[in-house]
Amino acid sequence: MFIHFICFRGGIVIGARDRNNDKYHRILEASVKVFADHGFHQSTVSQIAREAGVADGTIYLYFKNKEDILVQIFNYKTTQIFERFREVVDSAENPVEKLRNLIRRHLQEFQQDRNLAVVYLAETRQINRVMEDQIKVMSKMYFDLVAEILEQGQQDGHFRKALYLGLVKRHILGSVDEVISTWLHADGEYDLVSMADPLVDLFINGIGT
């Protein structure tokens, strides 16, 4: 765990205080933009450096290598986003509203940071990557949050008992991700967050009569 908060310089480990350095964040944000525009593998370190306004070599003072930038993006952003997910889930008092808040916030986050959405959606669907384990951990966080809501909803009778919870979790996340993906492909021409209520309606009531 701690390894994520350590970076290297000339083979010497330097501490987390550098995390406060704005150059680290400048590079992170620049990378999100460049990765979103060109995809991870077509992005060059020089492009990132130019976008961040630093020299190519400077990148390697803050990141082990190109892939480490992606790892750091996921770590940093996911941590932040999940804190906000937690907040809105906890602020609702019944499971239906918890689910609605979660999904609304989920859409909000990605509408707010379109580049992150592009990177996130593209990279979470890659198999056989060094990232894979990290992605699993992050998915699990989301799934656990949904599971918590679902179980609570089953107990207090909002949701029916005969549910294959493992499947319901995938069903919800997949549905939301696809809605985000379509929005991205449409160049964000409409309000993504407005999809939240109709989506929750589908989750809860289905399409049947």
Next chain:
Amino acid sequence: MFIHFICFRGGIVIGARDRNNDKYHRILEASVKVFADHGFHQSTVSQIAREAGVADGTIYLYFKNKEDILVQIFNYKTTQIFERFREVVDSAENPVEKLRNLIRRHLQEFQQDRNLAVVYLAETRQINRVMEDQIKVMSKMYFDLVAEILEQGQQDGHFRKALYLGLVKRHILGSVDEVISTWLHADGEYDLVSMADPLVDLFINGIGT
């Protein structure tokens, strides 16, 4: 449309008869495997050639360039798969069964050809690519098929009228894709097709009581 059925040799266009050549298909299948194992951008033409048992240069007798291989994979495979989707949808007599058949077949196809599933899921989530338009066309085929089922179901009272169809289509496809994705990440250790019925249940009845 026709452009997809033409390939080049030394700058001279040769006809579709070469499509019957087994080398074309050998290269296609080899590419699916290599792309699945390493991802498109990390795959080298030499790897594909080795896997297909041909020389590097031979690839360029059948494909314009590396990306063209990916385009051809999508064209060829998608056409085939959609024919079978059409079949199973038409063979059912009511909308609920049509939907169930579609989803079951969808899962079947990808369970049968795991490598294709890997390539398909990874590449459909890429934005800003030459592929993008082609992917839109393919998604549209799927969406149109689902729309047809949904509208029919609304007319004969199986599905409720107050549905945002555009959203329902994304909801269904996204859910199915995520289920496939999870199965892939789990190394295909369980039967994917068995998810079909529980999924359809979720689509139709939702999770509410």
Next chain:
DNA sequence: AAATAAAATGAATGTTCATTCATTTTATTT
């Protein structure tokens, strides 16, 4: 204000790989 340390630079390096094409092999025609 020297001296030392830390941070940043960007040109140079070495590797990787898509693509080409001169040559060889195989198939078809005369």
Next chain:
DNA sequence: AAATAAAATGAATGAACATTCATTTTATTT
């Protein structure tokens, strides 16, 4: 069985690019 055409080969080419590191710039300490 020549002659011609088509298909296939794989070594060579050259461009792209991640990473390194000798040097310079900036900050801190004595």
